[in-house]
Amino acid sequence: MSDYETFLLDGRPVRFERGQTILEAALAAGHYIPNLCHHPEFKPHGSCKLCTIKVNGRYGSACTVKAMPGQEVSSDTPELNGNRRVLLQMLFVEGSHFCPGCEKSGNCALQALAYDLEMLTPHYAHFYPSRPLDASHPDVLIDFNRCIMCELCVRASREVDGKNVFALAGRGVASHVVVNSPSGKLADTDFALTDKAAHICPVGAILPKRVGFAVPIGSRTYDVDAISTLAERRATEEA
Amino acid sequence: MTKTGKAHETELDRVLDRNRRDRGRLVQILREAQAIEGWIPPETVTAIAQGLGMAIGEVESTLEFYSFFYRRPRGDYVVLFSDNITDRMLGNQAIFEHMARRFGVARGEVSPDGLVSLDFTSCTGLCDQGPAILVNGIAIPKMTLRRADQIHDLIRSKVPVSDWPKDLFEIDHNIRRADMLLGSDFMPGSALKAAIAMGPEAFLTEVKRSNLRGRGGAGFTTGVKWEAAKKAQADERFIVCNADEGEPGTFKDRVLLQFYPERVFEGMALAGFVTGARHGLVYLRGEYLYLLAPLEEKLAELRAGRLLGRAIQGVEGFDFDIEIHMGAGAYICGEETALIESLEGKAGRPRIRPPFPVVCGYRNKPTVVNNVETLCKVTEIALQGGAGYEGFGTKQSTGTKILSVSGDCERPGIYEYPFGVRVGQVLDDCGARSPKAVQISGPAGTCLGIREFGRRIAFEDVPTAGAFMVFGEHRxxxxxxxxxxxxxxxxxxxxxxxxxxxxxxxxxxxxxxxxxxxxxxxxxxxxxxxxxxxxxxxxxxxxxxxxxxxxxxxxxxxxxxxxxxxxxxxxxxxxxxxxxxxxxxxxxxxxxxxxxxxx
Known part of the structure; x- marks a missing residue:
């Protein structure tokens, strides 16, 4: 018997520490599982469902299911990747995402995953929601049209910045992020460019003002490397 | 109807005080705050946030989640038409259009004089006596064009809903087939007495022996759930009665709560007796508001009879009491972790499981969530013992199940059968002449065609929370x-x-x-x-x-x-x-x- 525990991910053994989720263990071992609402510094959220895997034949979210010895996990299969493409398409049509004109292009996890999973079209009819921008803050712009409801800003502001600037309100497709001020405007909060919440958005919903094309499109993070390659390399460097 | 700022402030203060300024009671606070003006203006949101020490967005998060909370002015009379498929089959749309024409108001709008607003809402649980509506939250069954005209006139002459003719609100139980539960007399306190005589351990053994499974549809074994909550390390435990009967086509809990409430409450006390929980919470769906006052009265009666409260039936240390929380129009709150979030004053978004509520539920304490019908069933087990109970139904699905039958049949209503009954038998009994399909357990359940009418209602074949909607050949x-x-x-x-x-x-x-x-x-x-x-x-x-x-x-x-x-x-x-x-x-x-x- 070995002195560490493992589970099988797509047939390969992955070591884990007790208490780790399957996603945490897989990422640490350099095996990428697609994800959007996950962030290593925050508790599992489990809402985007990109990390849906099969554990011993049952579907689950890799970010919430704890790793256990002997589990047989499948992730990189045509079925699961096909479902992931559908989830990405859902997110693309639910909001309004115009990659070519978005300052986040090349640094956006949604766009990067769409490339990585070879999503070629949005497929479904666009919802074209009407979500006004909030440009009230001197340093930060919020374009709610690009929001994917991952609540990372909500969590970062609450748990790290100690400010509680955002909340998720509404129900169903009417779900939306609200700003905690009587006017509902960001300018009327104590939000600052230095906040963790100002830099945690995986897509282009929260952007610093007066920064445009400092790094040209084509040379940005995911322009250079696929999001999966990058995650796997990062794990190797840390090991 | 708009109140002056000062009067509004005082009333809101009273609402907050009555709810102990507890943010966990936010859903209740919003319900009461909305009663002041019929909607919740932005100043009220700010005042509630300040009064509870919450961020405005957190209050909005709860407020915007529930269908029965309004952020824009509504009519003095809010008329909501139940829009389940059974209401449609009974002609709710023509009646809606008739009323909309008479008031000159469009769907979702308020009439220019602010008198009335009209809209549709999800199933209100009156499928056997539809089409149904809610007027200012109170249910009216059996809508016809004539009733619509009568209601139109009452609203036009601004008669308060409390003064409307009583017959408008009369709701039938329509019990068509009574068996073990619906057919037996029950002396309040008798189940508690029997359980106290056995002691909590022995009574739990009986519940386990009965193999009673949850009647909400999922079918988890009740005794195992109780035992898990009992064994979980904690200083406090809770018993929650899930009365958020939102699955379209289901209305058996409504009948149990209206006609058998002492069974429901005694079942909760029994759960408290076994698990050591001292607090019970009933989560009553907003659509059943008309049941709130009679249920509160029943609770008072039980307290007076020492069947609730401190030292129940004179047993020192057996303290248990029950509080009713109202929902506010959200089907998802029937899911037990969403229900718990709602009980805590939040939007009803389901939690990640595990941990399960029996370990970490309401206020992060061990919590048993049982369906209304399940809680009635445990009183039977206290009285008859687990072995006696086991004899009914099938091996994997013991006892009886209450079905809510509606749709194309001559006798819609409540039917109680031993588990294992064939779908075709139910169809014959309810007078379904030429059924084409049956939707079992609501939209979330299974649709059966003619070739499947030989299948059985049981956890091992066709499981159900109770809905049984019949569709005739012309549908x-x-x-x-x-x-x-x-x-x-x-x-x-x-x-x-x-x-x-x-x-x-x-x-x-x-x-x-x-x-x-x-x-x-x-x-x-x-x-x-x-x-x-x-x-x-x-x-x-x-x-x-x-x-x-x-x-x-x-x-x-x-x-x-x-x-x-x-x-x-x-x-x-x-x-x-x-x-x-x-x-x-x-x-x-x-x-x-x-x-x-x-x-």
């Missing part, structure tokens, strides 16, 4: 699934991607089919979406939301195909329709002129 099963698709899109909590977006896309595709613009392509799309939602959704709502569509496509494909365009594909965007207005303005009448194949 269009596409219309049924279309209604369900909009129900799920409306009720999805919005937390996870597959359910939030998937239910909305499915509803749009069903609209496209209804409009005659869809092709075989859309049929495949619906199936594919269902697969993604079923395998990827966070909770049962999304996992089952596409089920009725998949079932009806599989079993009643003709009902869909009749509506399909005979083409390979038609785009979602209808260019002709989009150009119609421009054509009208420019006086052109050559529609389709842009189409190459148009001769």
């Amino acid at each position: 269009d099963m596409f219309a049924v699934a279309h209604n369900f698709a909009h129900f799920f899109a409306h009720e999805s909590c919005g937390f996870c991607t597959p359910c939030r977006v998937g239910t909305a896309i499915q509803a749009k595709i069903m609209d496209k089919i209804a409009a005659g613009h869809a092709t075989q392509y859309e049929m495949n799309e619906l199936q594919h979406l269902h697969d993604v939602m079923r395998t990827g959704s966070h909770c049962g709502l999304g996992q089952t939301a596409g089920g009725a569509i998949a079932d009806t496509i599989g079993k009643f494909r003709d009902d869909y195909e009749q509506k399909l365009a005979r083409k390979d594909f038609e785009p979602a965007f209808d260019l002709d329709a989009a150009l119609a207005r421009a054509r009208a303005v420019t006086g052109r009448d050559d529609a389709d002129s842009h189409m190459l194949d148009h001769a």
